[in-house]
Amino acid sequence: MPQMQGNLNPDAGDRPALTLAQHSNTLEVTARGYMLWRARSLSLLSGVPFGLKREARLFRALCGPQPGQDWLDAGTSAGFYAGLLAAADCRVLAADLSAPMLREGMRREKSALIDWALLNLEDSGLPGESFDGVTAGATLNETHDPARLLRELERVLRPGGQLWLMYVPRTGGPLQSTLSKPALGGLNFPDPAWVARQLPGMQLTDGLGIGAVRFGRYVKNHRQDSAA
Numbered sequence: 001m002p003q004m005q006g007n008l009n010p011d012a013g014d015r016p017a018l019t020l021a022q023h024s025n026t027l028e029v030t031a032r033g034y035m036l037w038r039a040r041s042l043s044l045l046s047g048v049p050f051g052l053k054r055e056a057r058l059f060r061a062l063c064g065p066q067p068g069q070d071w072l073d074a075g076t077s078a079g080f081y082a083g084l085l086a087a088a089d090c091r092v093l094a095a096d097l098s099a100p101m102l103r104e105g106m107r108r109e110k111s112a113l114i115d116w117a118l119l120n121l122e123d124s125g126l127p128g129e130s131f132d133g134v135t136a137g138a139t140l141n142e143t144h145d146p147a148r149l150l151r152e153l154e155r156v157l158r159p160g161g162q163l164w165l166m167y168v169p170r171t172g173g174p175l176q177s178t179l180s181k182p183a184l185g186g187l188n189f190p191d192p193a194w195v196a197r198q199l200p201g202m203q204l205t206d207g208l209g210i211g212a213v214r215f216g217r218y219v220k221n222h223r224q225d226s227a228a
Ligand SMILES: C[S@@+](CC[C@H](N)C(=O)[O-])C[C@H]1O[C@@H](n2cnc3c(N)ncnc32)[C@H](O)[C@@H]1O
Pocket: 022, 025, 026, 038, 074, 075, 076, 077, 078, 079, 080, 081, 095, 096, 097, 098, 101, 119, 120, 121, 122, 136, 137, 138, 139, 142, 143, 144, 149
C-alpha cells in the first residue's frame, strides 16, 4: 500500500508563501468535491465538450508515457494524471501541498506504482534529474510563484525528459485580473511566451489552445544541446 511521505525537504529555508487558492485546496471540503469540478472544468473553460477521457487521449498521444519511466505529477490533487501514468505502468510520485487532496488521491487511485508526497513543489528538495516526465495540470495557475515552480520542474527532469503543462493562459480580461488579486485568490494566468522563457533549457514541441485552456509539451535539452 503506497504511503504518504512527509515533506522530503523539512530543512528548507524560506518556505514559499501560499496563495488564497492554494489555501483553499488544503480544505477537506475542496478535496472531496474536486473531481466533480475537474470532470467538467475543461468543457466549461474551453466551451467545447472536453471531458477527462479526451484530455487523457491528448496527453497519451503527445507524451506517450512508457512502462518503467519515472514521472512526477506536480500538484496531483485527486490524482488524475497520476492514475493515467500508473495505468501506463510508469512509477509516479504524486505530490501536492494539500494533505486532504493527497488523501483523496489515495482513496481514488490505488496503484502500487504511485507514491504520494506532501511537498511544496516551488522548493521540493527532490534530487535533480530524477524524472523522465512531469505533469502539471493547472498547478501553474494556483502556485504562489510560477517562475520558481517552473525552474524546479525543469531541474528535476532528466535530459530528454518531458514536461506536460495544462493551464489557463492570460487573456487580459477583467475576470482574470480580479482573480489575480491576492485577496481574491492570487491566481496566475501566464502568457505562453512567458512560460517558455522560464524554461531556458527546454524546447516546446507541442502547444495548443482549446478555448481558454492551454496545453504544452516541452522536452529538456541534452547537455550538448544547451552548450550549442
Ligand atoms: C487546479 S489543481 C490541479 C489538479 C491536478 N493537477 C489535475 O490535473 O487534476 C492544483 C493543485 O496543485 C496544488 N498546488 C498548487 N501549488 C502547489 C505547489 N507549489 N506545490 C505543490 N502543490 C501545489 C494544489 O494544492 C492543488 O491540489
